[in-house]
Amino acid sequence: QVLLVESGGGSVQAGGSLRLSCAASGITYKTYCMGWFRQAPGKEREGVASVYSDFGTTDYADSVKGRFTISQDNAKNTLYLQMNNLKPEDSAMYYCAATFTFPQYCSLAYRKTAGMDYWGKGSLVTISS
Numbered sequence: 001q002v003l004l005v006e007s008g009g010g011s012v013q014a015g016g017s018l019r020l021s022c023a024a025s026g027i028t029y030k031t032y033c034m035g036w037f038r039q040a041p042g043k044e045r046e047g048v049a050s051v052y053s054d055f056g057t058t059d060y061a062d063s064v065k066g067r068f069t070i071s072q073d074n075a076k077n078t079l080y081l082q083m084n085n086l087k088p089e090d091s092a093m094y095y096c097a098a099t100f101t102f103p104q105y106c107s108l109a110y111r112k113t114a115g116m117d118y119w120g121k122g123s124l125v126t127i128s129s
Contacts, residue, residue: 001026002024002025002026002027002098002117002118003024003025003026003118004022004023004024004096004097004098004118004119004120005022005023005096005120005121006020006021006022006094006095006096006120006121006122006123007020007021007022007023007123008020008021008123009094009123009124009125010124010125010126011125011126011127011128012086012126012127012128013127013128013129014086014087014088014127014128014129015085015086016086016127017082017083017084017085017086018083018086018125019080019081019082019083020036020080020081020083020094020096020123020125021078021079021080022034022036022078022079022080022081022096022120023076023077023078024077024078024079024096024098025077027077027098029100030053030054031053031054031100031101031102031103032052032053032098032099032100032101033050033051033052033053033098033099033100033101033103033105033106033111033116034050034051034053034072034079034096034097034098035047035048035049035050035051035070035096035097035098035106035108035111035116036048036049036050036070036079036081036094036095036096036097037094037095037097037116038090038092038093038094038095038125039092039093039095040089040091040092040093043092045095046061047059047061047108047111047112048060048061048064048068048070048081048094048108049061049064049068049069049070049081049108050070050106050107050108050111051070051071051072051079051106052103052106053072053074054103055103056072057103057106058070059106059107059108059109060108061108063089064083064090067083067084067085067086068081068082068083068084069081069082069084070082079096081094083125086125086127087127088127088128088129089127090125090127091125091126091127092124092125093122093123093124093125094122094123094124094125095119095120095121095122095123096119096120097116097117097118097119097120098116098117098118099111099114099115099116099117099118100117101114
């Protein structure tokens, strides 16, 4: 059974940085897609960034490009999201998610309709102006 546990959320002022971590267990296959998603109150959940395990290929939402970086430490089975130059509109609950799929299906656009199979419980990020 896949288990995802997020950590690293918190409250910072605009322009600050945070790094989210997602500890993964139970992932027994090498071909998987992992991603970060967020949902603000009253808004739909949106994909923030995704990464494919074997190739390390990444995809980002336009709103975070140049500010956020997704990475993975396979030795530690941990996914990260480095968030820099944070803005108030980045405030949301951030979720780590995973699914077993092929690399061409790891884009945020594809996962928006296809969904993800496994989800963490989320980590709250609050950015004050």
